[in-house]
Amino acid sequence: xxxxxxxxxxxxxxxxxxxxxxxxxxxxxxxxxxxxxxxxxxxxxxxxxxxxxxxxxxxxxxxxxxxxxxxxxxxxxxxxxxxxxxxxxxxxxxxxxxxxxxxxxxxxxxxxxxxxxxxxxxxxxxxxxxxxxxxxxxxxxxxxxxxxxxxxxxxxxxxxxxxxxxxxxxxxxxxxxxxxxxxxxxxxxxxxxxxxxxxxxxxxxxxxxxxxxxxxxxxxxxxxxxxxxxxxxxxxxxxxxxxxxxxxxxxxxxxxxxxxxxxxxxxxxxxxxxxxxxxxxxxxxxxxxxxxxxxxxxxxxxxxxxxxxxxxxxxxxxxxxxxxxxxxxxxxxxxxxxxxxx
Numbered sequence: 001x002x003x004x005x006x007x008x009x010x011x012x013x014x015x016x017x018x019x020x021x022x023x024x025x026x027x028x029x030x031x032x033x034x035x036x037x038x039x040x041x042x043x044x045x046x047x048x049x050x051x052x053x054x055x056x057x058x059x060x061x062x063x064x065x066x067x068x069x070x071x072x073x074x075x076x077x078x079x080x081x082x083x084x085x086x087x088x089x090x091x092x093x094x095x096x097x098x099x100x101x102x103x104x105x106x107x108x109x110x111x112x113x114x115x116x117x118x119x120x121x122x123x124x125x126x127x128x129x130x131x132x133x134x135x136x137x138x139x140x141x142x143x144x145x146x147x148x149x150x151x152x153x154x155x156x157x158x159x160x161x162x163x164x165x166x167x168x169x170x171x172x173x174x175x176x177x178x179x180x181x182x183x184x185x186x187x188x189x190x191x192x193x194x195x196x197x198x199x200x201x202x203x204x205x206x207x208x209x210x211x212x213x214x215x216x217x218x219x220x221x222x223x224x225x226x227x228x229x230x231x232x233x234x235x236x237x238x239x240x241x242x243x244x245x246x247x248x249x250x251x252x253x254x255x256x257x258x259x260x261x262x263x264x265x266x267x268x269x270x271x272x273x274x275x276x277x278x279x280x281x282x283x284x285x286x287x288x289x290x291x292x293x294x295x296x297x298x299x300x301x302x303x304x305x306x307x308x309x310x311x312x313x314x315x316x317x318x319x320x321x322x323x324x325x326x327x328x329x330x331x332x333x334x335x336x337x338x339x340x341x342x
Contacts, residue, residue: 044086045237046101049109055132056117060109061102065093070166071139072097072336073130077148078251079217080323081107081241083234084147087329088336095337100137104149105129106250108241119246121254122264123176124271127156134164143340145169145332147324148295149254152176159279160271166283167339169332171324172295173287173313174303178276179260193296196220200255210248214239224295225321284310286339290320290327297322312338 046062053059062082072092074085082101089099103110104126106119130153134142144154144165152175158168159176185191191198196216199205209216218235221228241247256262264272285307289300300313316324316331325332 044090046082046086046089051109052133052136053113054136055129056113057105057129057132058111058113059102059129059133061100061133062089063101064089064099065097067098069096069098070340071142072099072340073134073139073142073144074099074101074325074336075130075144075146075150075153076101076104076107077146077150077323078254079213079220079239079242080148080326081238083238084323084326085329085332086326088325088333091329091333092336095333097143097336100133100139100142102130102133103241103244104153106247107244110244112246118265119249119253120257120265120268121250121252122257122268122272123152123156124160124268124275125265126153127160128268128271130157131161131164140164141166143167143169143336145325145336145339147171148322155281156271156275158281158283158285160274162281162283167336168281168283168285169288169335169339170285171288171290171322171332172293172297173289173300174281174298174306176275176278176306177258178272178278179257180276181278182258183260190296197255197259200252201259201261206248206252209251213242213248217242220295221323224293225290225323225327226294227292227319228321228323228327278306280306280308282307282309284339286312286314286335288314288316288324288332288335290322290324291315291317292319293322293324295322 049060050063051058051060074088076082076084082103085101089101092099106121126149141164144157146154151170151172154168155170155174155176158165200209217239221230221235253262257264287300289297304313314335316328320328
C-alpha cells in the first residue's frame with residue numbers, strides 16, 4: 001500500500017523515539033474509578049452502519065465525527081463488538097476525530113465477498129483487512145487503538161505498516177506472537193487461563209461454541225471483567241454481532257492457528273514470518289491495563305522494550321477489567337488523544 005505521509009507531522013509525533021516514559025507502573029485516572037463503578041454501560045447505540053467492499057470483505061463499520069478530521073480506528077476483541085466503543089466514539093468525535101469502528105471478520109455485518117475465501121482468523125489476515133479498509137476509505141494514516149483481538153491487530157499494523165499508523169493505543173500491550181511461540185508450554189496457572197483455547201482445539205469445543213455461542217460469550221465477559229456489572233441489555237446489544245454466519249469458524253481457526261493446529265493462507269506467510277521475529281514497534285504508543293483484568297495478559301514490564309518510540313504505560317484503577325474501553329471510556333479516549341497529540 002503506497003502511502004504518503006507529511007514528514008513534519010511524523011517528526012512531531014515520532015521524534016521522541018527511544019524515550020520510554022519514566023515509571024512503567026504509572027498512572028491512573030481517578031475518573032476511571034467512577035466509570036468502573038457504573039452498573040452498566042450506556043444505552044447508547046450507533047446510528048446507521050456503513051458497508052464497503054475492502055479486500056476480501058464487505059466491511060460493516062460505524063463512523064462518527066467530522067469527515068475531514070484526523071482518523072482514529074478502534075478495533076474490538078473477542079467475544080465483543082463495536083459497542084465496546086459506543087461511549088468512546090462521542091468523546092473522540094467531540095475532540096475533532098473522524099472515528100471508524102469496523103466489525104472484524106466474523107462479526108456483525110462484515111461478510112466475505114466469496115464463499116471460496118478461507119475463514120481464516122490468523123493475525124496477519126485480520127490486520128490486512130484493516131489496511132484494505134483504510135485503502136478503500138482513502139485514509140493515509142490513523143491512530144489505531146484496540147483491546148483483545150483488536151489490540152493484537154493494532155500492534156500488527158503498527159509493526160508491519162508503521163507509515164499507516166500515526167499512533168497506537170494497545171490494551172495489554174505487545175500481543176504479537178507466532179505459532180512457534182504458541183507451541184512453548186506455559187506454567188500450569190497460565191495454561192489454566194487459556195482453557196477455552198484448548199477446548200476450541202477439539203471438535204467438541206467447536207460444536208459447543210456453535211451451540212452455546214451467547215452463553216459462552218457471557219461467561220467470558222464475566223471471567224475477563226469480574227467487577228464489571230453489565231446488564232443483559234448491554235450484553236445482548238453486542239452478542240447480536242456473534243450471530244454472523246462465519247463467527248464460529250473464524251473463532252475456532254484463530255485459536256487453533258495459535259496452537260499450530262490449523263494452517264494460515266500462503267499469501268500471508270511473508271507477514272507472519274516478520275511477526276514471528278517479534279518486531280519492535282516505533283510509533284508513538286500508549287499501552288493500558290485495567291487493574292481487574294481477569295483475562296490472560298502479560299506483565300507490562302515484559303513488553304516495555306518492544307516499544308522504541310515515545311511510550312507510556314497506564315494502569316486504570318477502580319475494578320476495570322478486560323473490556324477497558326467500555327468499562328472506562330474516558331480513560332481510553334484520553335489515551336487515544338494523548339498518544340496522538342503529546
